[in-house]
Amino acid sequence: TQLLEQSPQFLSIQEGENLTVYCNSSSVFSSLQWYRQEPGEGPVLLVTVVTGGEVKKLKRLTFQFGDARKDSSLHITAAQPGDTGLYLCAGEASNTGKLIFGQGTTLQVKP
Amino acid sequence: KAGVTQTPRYLIKTRGQQVTLSCSPISGHRSVSWYQQTPGQGLQFLFEYFSETQRNKGNFPGRFSGRQFSNSRSEMNVSTLELGDSALYLCASSLVFGSSEAFFGQGTRLTVV
Numbered sequence: 001t002q003l004l005e006q007s008p009q010f011l012s013i014q015e016g017e018n019l020t021v022y023c024n025s026s027s028v029f030s031s032l033q034w035y036r037q038e039p040g041e042g043p044v045l046l047v048t049v050v051t052g053g054e055v056k057k058l059k060r061l062t063f064q065f066g067d068a069r070k071d072s073s074l075h076i077t078a079a080q081p082g083d084t085g086l087y088l089c090a091g092e093a094s095n096t097g098k099l100i101f102g103q104g105t106t107l108q109v110k111p
Numbered sequence: 112k113a114g115v116t117q118t119p120r121y122l123i124k125t126r127g128q129q130v131t132l133s134c135s136p137i138s139g140h141r142s143v144s145w146y147q148q149t150p151g152q153g154l155q156f157l158f159e160y161f162s163e164t165q166r167n168k169g170n171f172p173g174r175f176s177g178r179q180f181s182n183s184r185s186e187m188n189v190s191t192l193e194l195g196d197s198a199l200y201l202c203a204s205s206l207v208f209g210s211s212e213a214f215f216g217q218g219t220r221l222t223v224v
Contacts, residue, residue, distance in 0.1 A: 033212065042115070042201050042215030043154075088154065090213075098167045099144070099203075099213060101154035 002027040002093050006102035014110050016078050021105045023089035024071045030092050032072045033099070034063055037086040079109045113138065115204050115216035123222045129190040132219045136183050136204030142166075143185040144213060145177060148199040157200075160185055161208035192223045 007022050023032065031050045035043035047056050049065035049072060056063045060083075062075040072089055086106050090099045116135040124130050136143050144167075145157040156169040160179035177187040183204075189196055199220050203213035 035215075040217070040220075042117075042203075042217050045212060045214060048212055090154075098156055098159065098169075100156070101146075103153045 002029070002091065002100050004089055004091055004100055004102035006087075006089055006105050008105060009103065010106045010108075012108040012110065013079055015080055017109075019076050019079060019107070021074045021076075021087055021089075021107075022071065023073070023102050025091065026070065027091075028069050030069070032065055032069075032092075033090045034072070034074055035088040035090060037088060037104075038084075043086075043088055076107075079107075081109045081111050083107060084109050115202055115214055117200075117202050117216035117219050119219060120217065121220045121222075123224060124192050126192055126194060126223055128192050129188065130192060130221060132187045132189075132200055132202075132221075134185045134187070134202030134204075134216060136185070136202075137214055140204035140206050140214070141183050142205040142208045142210065143179055143183065144203045144205070145185070145187050146201045146203065147171070148201055148218070149197075154201070157187070159208070166208050189221075194223050197221060197223045 004025050033048045034046045037043040047063045052067045052069045054065045060077045064073050086104045088104045089102045093100050118133045142161045144159040146154050148154045159167040163179045174190045179185045199218045201218045203215045205213050
């Protein structure tokens with residue numbers, strides 16, 4: 001069974017700080033996605049990484065896919081209160097199209 | 112372009128009842144997946160439909176079922192509701208089966224009392 005473990009589970013920081021969220025697995029994934037979910041809403045797709053070692057930037061967010069395609073990280077620079085939410089990583093299980101989700105990282109950015 | 116639409120947004124049911132949830136995918140998307148989200152278990156895959164056929168199924172009991180219509184709209188049914196079925200049920204649409212990029216609706220919050 002393919003599993004994705006996210007760390008940390010909870011993060012509370014001050015506005016302006018940097019942070020990194022990790023998504024790890026012992027399995028290889030053909031692609032990994034990162035989603036952000038706000039309370040009462042569905043997850044919103046932020047990025048998809050496909051190639052080992054790939055780095056993608058979305059404004060202050062930097063996403064990296066591990067060389068072996070088993071892990072990924074999300075780095076936020078100068079966090080803002082609007083970044084508050086649940087961050088989820090998801091991997092496509094063995095080219096089935098079926099998404100496996102990590103447990104999520106709840107981020108709170110205080111003004 | 113309209114997003115994924117789920118109805119209803121909120122639902123309260125009694126144990127033993129059954130419930131039907133509806134999902135309209137993004138126009139042109141033909142694959143619909145359903146997920147259950149709870150604080151303890153996170154997001155868990157229920158099933159995926161493409162071209163009116165179930166293509167993938169998660170590890171849920173047979174009380175959970177679904178179907179997809181020719182216009183790609185999908186419904187999910189849960190029979191003999193249990194307290195533990197209380198959750199946010201999310202529908203996601205993808206362009207085709209096997210696409211890893213899923214676009215989610217706002218979800219249906221089901222409370223079983």
